[in-house]
Amino acid sequence: MASQASGRAEINTHTRSFTGCGTCRNRHVKCDEGRPTCSMCAEYGLSCAGYKNDIFFDTESPDNRIRFRRPLLTEKERQRMSQWLVSTAPPKSTNRLLLRLDEEVESHVTDGGDIQLVMGPFGVFKSHQLQNAHSSPCEEVPAEHEIIETCTSSPPQEISHIIDPFTPVPDxxxxxxxxxxSLLERPEQDTSPATPxxxxxxxxxxxxxxxxxxxxxxxxxxxxxxxxxxxxxxxxxxxxxxxxxxxxxxxxxxxxxxxxxxxxxxxxxxxxxxxxxxxxxxxxxxxxxxxxxxxxxxxxxxxxxxxxxxxxxxxxxxxxxxxxxxxxxxxxxxxxxxxxxxxxxxxxxxxxxxxxxxxxxxxxxxxxxxxxxGNRHQAEGYFLEAEKIIRLKGLKRKKSRKVRLLHHCYVFERMFHESIFICGANSVQRHHLRRAIESSGLSRCSVDGLSFRLYKWQNLQQEMERVRGREEGENDLHLERPGLFSATLYPEIFGVPEPWLVLLSSVIRLGVEKDGAEQEINSVGLNLKDYISRAKALEDYINQLQRPSQMSFSSATHQSKVDQHILENMLEAMRNALTIYFYRRIYDLNASMLQEKVANVRDCLLQCEYADSSVVHGSAGFIWPAFIAACEAEDPEVQRSFSSWFEISASRSGLSCFNQTLDSIQRIWEEKSRGSRSSITWLDLMKRAGYQQQGLVI
Structure with a gap:
């Protein structure tokens, strides 16, 4: 019984048909692959879309080798090929043509020369003399009705005069x-008309x-x-x-x-x-x-x-x-x-x-x-286009797992981008984006607001423990509302709990409120009492975050001990960097009071380096805390450690973003050393020089 069960399991390894008709595949139903149309479509009175020629990669093979299925020709192409082959070799002359082919091969074998014949179906045999006195140029493959007329009225053609239009493609x-x-090189002397x-x-x-x-x-x-x-x-x-x-x-x-x-x-x-x-x-x-x-x-x-x-x-x-x-x-x-x-x-x-x-x-x-x-200022335009298409086409639909994976990738990258790109909050592009979404009438599909403004919560602790439903969890695009969403995919994709990103989003939004008040453009914003109250609540919650070693993640259950150790250190680095970002962005705390947090981030990066030197520490989970902490480093030894980490990451990954980020950090260090101001940070340099003109790149 066990062997029979295992046999059935092997037989049913692949349950999805790769060769069904287009209609059945779109409807996700079983197709009997009838020709020229399937009976399933006929039974339901649907128009059969036919069969597409394509290469389908199959990565679920038992031996973990990549395989593929290749239905190269559609039904119509197969019929045309069969009709063309019949027309080129009429039954009465088949024996004569085969004898001629044998004689041609024997004559070249006797001569001892290279055999290059172009005779036979599919062009299997190649001719030694392509340019014969009696040969004629290759003709276009006729249409189906022309093929039928040729079969009935035209005289037999010699196989040597025709090149097969369906030469097989290499694997x-x-x-x-x-x-x-070599495959893509065209012949230098090819004056014949093109064939399909x-x-x-x-x-x-x-x-x-x-x-x-x-x-x-x-x-x-x-x-x-x-x-x-x-x-x-x-x-x-x-x-x-x-x-x-x-x-x-x-x-x-x-x-x-x-x-x-x-x-x-x-x-x-x-x-x-x-x-x-x-x-x-x-x-x-x-x-x-x-x-x-x-x-x-x-x-x-x-x-x-x-x-x-x-x-x-x-x-x-x-x-x-x-x-x-x-x-x-x-x-x-x-x-x-x-x-x-x-x-x-x-x-x-x-x-x-x-x-x-x-x-x-x-x-x-x-x-x-x-x-x-290293062109994050160019990425701004693509971020806005991604937000636009998600809000107009993605939030109103029922989201499959694959769609939600893509949404999570966008939000994760957008949060880190938004934390640094502070000079474009009121840009013309963003105003145009908001007008386009509002004029479409689809802004109601978004649970969060179209701008990064703070959600009016009262008790942060209760809000963070609140369980969010599916619609709120999926349509709160930029994580405006605190809460727990069990179906989140951030731990599975990036190893980061969603509440951490919610806190980062809340700090970004509180910083926007602060900038608006300083620029006197926030007429309906928070008063000073509410601002201090919300800042205190965020500070307490960030400082009470659990250490990564005490947490379990679904994405890490199948990881090795080394990988789990790296994930834990990455999260510890993010926790310290989030604290640094909060104090500098909200309270503008002096950098000298944050050196312990800076050293903790540096130590986490080094521990990952010692755990596995082959790992390229290039995910956003590493480069963002490294940038936030390195900008505040004052000890020359700690600065050299960060410089070494960015240089090693640049050499291993080959990507220029690491070197350009290090250049931005070194500009901040030079500014601090010249002005003897430990309070200056990336935020001040961006406001002074203008991010879009000079560009601090991470």
């Missing part, structure tokens, strides 16, 4: 950069669709002037000059580096359920497969594809100190920006040009590449 799982380069050959489809240039200038494009060009290398012209988006093929020759190599190295920069956990394992990498693989098959992709998918390649190329360039990789990264980034702009211009069109998840993944990819390249 994509075995592609290497060198093989891809799959190899031609692989090397065909991917052209972007023509997009007219609209009012939304004007808004993008007005409010995001530095976000893209080139703006859209009135006619088309131009492809970058260095990429001449649909499939970049180094795509597979860059994707492997991204999967094995770069993901560790985004999350400290090491399980396979992160959004990058579930969503981003499979999506990029699907894009690679689609480009290899010559399919047209939407701008959202191409944005994610080229943005991912750009991140990986920048990382490789920094690790190897290779200018070629850095230039290649800039080329991919240029192309990703072009697709990002086209994606944003059509994101709200009806019918929709791309799925909601694809668009959001494209924006999140651009946020990642902006942050990793």
């Amino acid at each position: 994509i799982s075995q592609w290497s950069p060198g093989f891809m380069e 050959d799959l190899l031609d489809m692989v090397i065909e240039q991917s052209h972007m669709a023509n997009t007219p200038v609209t009012s939304q494009e004007y808004q993008l060009n007005t409010f995001l002037p530095n976000l893209y290398c080139n703006t859209l012209s009135n006619t088309s988006l131009m492809s970058p000059p260095n990429l001449t093929s649909a499939v970049p020759p180094d795509a597979v190599f860059l994707l492997k580096h991204y999967s094995s190295k770069v993901i560790s920069l985004m999350t400290p956990v090491r399980h396979k359920k992160t959004p990058w394992h579930i969503l981003f990498i499979p999506h990029v693989k699907d894009c690679l497969a689609a480009l290899a098959l010559g399919e047209d992709l939407n701008h959202a998918s191409l944005c994610t594809f080229f943005g991912t390649l750009a991140i990986s190329a920048f990382s490789l360039g920094g690790v190897s100190q290779s200018e070629n990789w850095l230039e290649q990264g800039q080329t991919y980034l240029h192309r990703a920006r072009g697709h990002a702009k086209a994606m944003l211009l059509t994101a709200y069109d009806i019918p929709k040009p791309a799925k909601y998840k694809s668009i959001l993944m494209g924006i999140l990819t651009m946020i990642q590449v902006s942050n990793f390249s």
Whole structure:
């Protein structure tokens, strides 16, 4: 019985059909895969969408090897291929053609020369003399009705005069950069008209669709002037000059580096359920497969594809100190920006040009590449676009787990961005975003406000212990309301409890109230008594946070002891950094009173270094507390420790954001040493120089 049960388990390992018709797959029902239409659609009176040719990657194989299923041809293409083969080899002349083929092979074997025949179905045999006196140019494959007429009225054609239009594509799982380069080389002497050959489809240039200038494009060009290398012209988006093929020759190599190295920069956990394992990498693989098959992709998918390649190329360039990789990264980034702009211009069109998840993944990819390249001032525009599409299209829908994963990625990065980017709270872009959401009538779907203002809670302790429902927990986008939400995914993705992010959000909002009062633009804000009361409540709750070693996280249950130790130290560093951020942002406390907290953050970073020197400490959970604490460091030895940590992280990850963050910290140290003012911090320098002009980068 046990063996039978295990046998049934092995048989039912994969329950989802990868080859069902489009209608059944969209409806999530079992498809009998009938040809040309399935009986399930006929039974329910639905229009069968047919069968799509695609490559489906399967990562759930028992031996943990990546496999894929490849239904290359649709039903219509199979019928055309069969009809074409029949028309090229009529029954009466089949024996004669086979004899001629044998004679051709024997003659070349006797001569001892190289055998290169182009005879036979599928082009299996290649001809020694491609240019025969009696040969004629290859013709376009006729339409289906023309094929039928040819079979009945045209004289038999010789097989040697025809090249098969369905030449098999090499196994994509075995592609290497060198093989891809040889595959993508076009013949130097090829004057025959193009045929719908799959190899031609692989090397065909991917052209972007023509997009007219609209009012939304004007808004993008007005409010995001530095976000893209080139703006859209009135006619088309131009492809970058260095990429001449649909499939970049180094795509597979860059994707492997991204999967094995770069993901560790985004999350400290090491399980396979992160959004990058579930969503981003499979999506990029699907894009690679689609480009290899010559399919047209939407701008959202191409944005994610080229943005991912750009991140990986920048990382490789920094690790190897290779200018070629850095230039290649800039080329991919240029192309990703072009697709990002086209994606944003059509994101709200009806019918929709791309799925909601694809668009959001494209924006999140651009946020990642902006942050990793040290351009957080450029990431501001992408953050606002992500917020806009989530509030207009994401909050009103029933959210699947994958959608919620993407929302969590946005909010996590947005909280750290908002804590530092304080000079753009009242920017023109943000005012435009709020007007666009309010005019749509969808602002009611948001539980939180459209601006980072403080929620009117009375007792913080009671509010933090309050259990929030599904709608409030999912639609409180920027964590405005304190409370507990059991379905949160932050511990699983980033190893951080949601209440910690709620506290960070509350400190950010209280700081906004403070700035508004100082600038006399907060006419309906808090009075001094309420401000002090709320600040005291936040201070008490932050100081009473449990130590990470006393907490258990669902994401760490399958982690090794070393990984758990690293997670605990990361959270301890965040706890101390949150305390430093609160006292400097709200009370403007003198830095000399915070040196113990600064040293604690430094010690946590060093303990992680000692635990596993191979770990690249690059997630937001490490770089944010390192920046907040390092800015307040006064002891030269502690400053050198922070400098060493940023330099080591930069060399391991290859990303420029670490060096640029260190440059910003060193500017603060120099300012302190010149002015002998221990109270000065990053906040003062941003207000003095202007973040958008000078730019303190983390």
